[in-house]
Amino acid sequence: MGTRIDGAATAYGRHGALRLSDDAARTCLARGGHRAGDLDILINAGMYKDRNIAEPALASIIQDDLGANRGHPPRLGHHGTFSFDIQNGGCGVITAAQLVDTFVGPGTAQVGLIVAGDADPAPRTSRGFPFAPAGGAFVVSHTDDATGFTRFTQRTFPEHQALFEANVRWDPDAGFLGRGKNVLEIVEAPELAEACVEHAADVTTQLLGEADLRPRDIDLLITSQYPLRFPERLARRLGIPLTHLPQVAPELGTLHTAGPIAALEAAIESGRFASAGTTLFVTVGAGVTVAAALYRATDISSTR
Template identity: 30%
Template structure:
């Protein structure tokens, strides 16, 4: 048994509407299920990893609101699929959130707790439009990833590896309540320390190298799908790993969207890699996410049709 990607989608907010993390995540999830030709009733667990949300909403868990938006198993008693757990929760670890969710999904799927896990990742400016705040670095963007069990032993996701640093946080997003006054619901502070890009680059390159060595992965036969904490992160990572630029992909935002992709970056990067096709001689992915902490997560993925 292994964990595989059944479907993946991304979505952006209409230019004339205030962005909502709940609506973006819900829309991406619905599109993901449509692509997989499955109903919401067939999914047992939903994990939401988005960090930034409209009006700085903290309670209830955004995952519960997304679950309602998707219409996923809302009535425990009357539901016609008793085996569906209808369980949802938030898991927040910044840029590494999707990979953390994959690790949790592997555990749930391997024990037979559920047949499918839906991961949603959506970030929006608390004020509703990232494009109106030049100091806010991230894009209003949503994504969804549907994971399921496969009976095949080959392919799918490998072991998820997490790494951190004892150095002070390179990036932090927080709400300084004392200084926000009556405008706090629509504002957020994002601090990126001087040299944060180098910190993330060092940790990402070290983690990817260690992971490849431990798992017997040839990075020259692997497409590294990396997060994008800075615009040039992919090029610098390729140089650090000694790889041609064609073997490191950092996602490009959809046209008309401003900022950098945040929690949705691994899903957006995967979709762009699939659309472009794997380079010649490459038969697997290495997802690599780097963000606040500083922290890094990585996991290999081999499509089963490429095994």
């Protein structure tokens, strides 16, 4: 039994995180051959939300926008959709995948959707915001064969927490007519990229060792797209050929939580995900935090 990836999609443009997440989710469901009503669980892993909204959970709004089993309790003969947010920065997608796998893998739930999107919460006042606006989603379902995620790992290296800091603070001179506003400030140290590559390589090497695998056994490497050129630098550090990376457009190199979904989408669309025996997912974020997973894939088109 396992958790099979059925489809993925991303959305870009000058819109807020909610609209981009909605657009990606709708396209993803269509590509995966699912309807919104099929969803048993929906997790939003996005970080930077419209107007820095904290409540309600964005996942519940996405669920409502999609029309995924609105209302409680479920109608007779139907099921509900359990939706919630998780926040783990650039590693949120893998954290969400691990949570979904605990429901979908054993068959407690049949279909799950992971959504992630970021956009500058206040473009006129935010300072140092480095990420391109984007939303991403991928849909998974239960399978009775060996397809799916086989192993997860996550580690945080708090000695590097100062390399990337995001804070919301009150600026009395910001906002309309200078009457004050909460302002998002992001500060990134030049050493962040190297720290991410170094620790991602260490965590991944340990993961492969625990699975009795070597870098040459990896058919496909799907990673965060930020920091810039992280995928290529990590592949070189691990000794995985660059040809095992999906071809993601250069302008998508500044995606945050949706970055690994963009890589997954590219791999699926090119047919490389379907033909990969073993796929390695590696994500990085502030902390410095690293989350990684191994996935055994079969041809998506043959399972629908």
